[in-house]
Amino acid sequence: MATMTLFHSPLSPFVRKVMVVLHETGQLDRVQLQAVNVSPVAGDEQLNQGNPIGKIPALRLEDGGVLHDSRVICEYLDTQHVGIPLIPREGSARWRRLTLASQADAIMDAAVSLRYETFLRPAEKRWDGWVEAQSQKIRRSLTNLEREHLAELVSGFDIVAIGVACALGYLDLRQPHFGWREQQPGLAAWYAEVALRPSMVATAPVA
Structure with a gap:
């Protein structure tokens, strides 16, 4: 029986991360989804209550209390199940x-x-320097994951692997020409495997 409500936008990588955690910890039936449509310039009245x-x-x-921020929500949910943390x-x-x-x-923050910047902001007001800076943040982070942490990702589908998988899925959705697979073949092979997990398939965004 659903005893909690998740304010939900299926294209958000942060929402997807929470949804994957719900699937992986067997708590999906405890949560009712409430769709919201928000942007940096438009909110939702119900979402703003307690948040x-x-x-x-x-x-x-x-x-009636409200938790916000995916990190807080995921940590809370991780204390609510009896499986491996x-x-x-x-x-x-x-x-x-x-x-x-x-x-x-x-x-995810940089990708959002x-x-x-490239979709919502009017073309004449777009800042190329901002776009490049966000792109470089993503590329540096992916390079670091490939070189330093790939073995940790392969070792288990924990909170880090869930976050990285959702970030890569969002890049594929919103920046399909980013070309990360060519530069990080190890990550690409890992992602191809974890993308087939039931939790990832069930939460895959559709533009």
């Missing part, structure tokens, strides 16, 4: 995984910024 900044995803709990509970492993998960989120 004044209007961020998605936002999770309204059974007691997606985030280590303590020690240096916890901070390492959370830091890498933050790097995956930063790739690219989308806003």
Whole structure:
């Protein structure tokens, strides 16, 4: 029975990350989805209740409290199941995984910024320097993941792998000509495999 409400936009990589966590931890039936359509210049009245900044995803709990920011929501959900934790509970492993998960989120942030700048902003007001800076953030991060952390991604589908997979899926959706596969063949091979997981297939965005 659904006891929580997730404010949901299926094209958001941050929402997808939460949805994948729900699938992977067997909690999907605990959450009712409420669709919202927001942009940097347009909000949603219901979303803003208990979440004044209007961020998605936002999770309204059974007691009426609201959690927002995908990192907060995923950590909360990870404490609500009895399976293997997606985030280590303590020690240096916890901070390492959370830091890498933050790097995956930063790739999503930069990719969303690219989308806003190249699609929503009027052409005559677009800032090429901003586009290039966001692109370089993504490329540096993907290079680092390929060179330094690929073995960790392969070792299990935890919070880091979920974040990276959702970031790559969003790049494919919104920046299909970014060309990351040619530069990161190891990541490409890993992503081709994890993209077939039921949680990834069920949450795949359709433009």
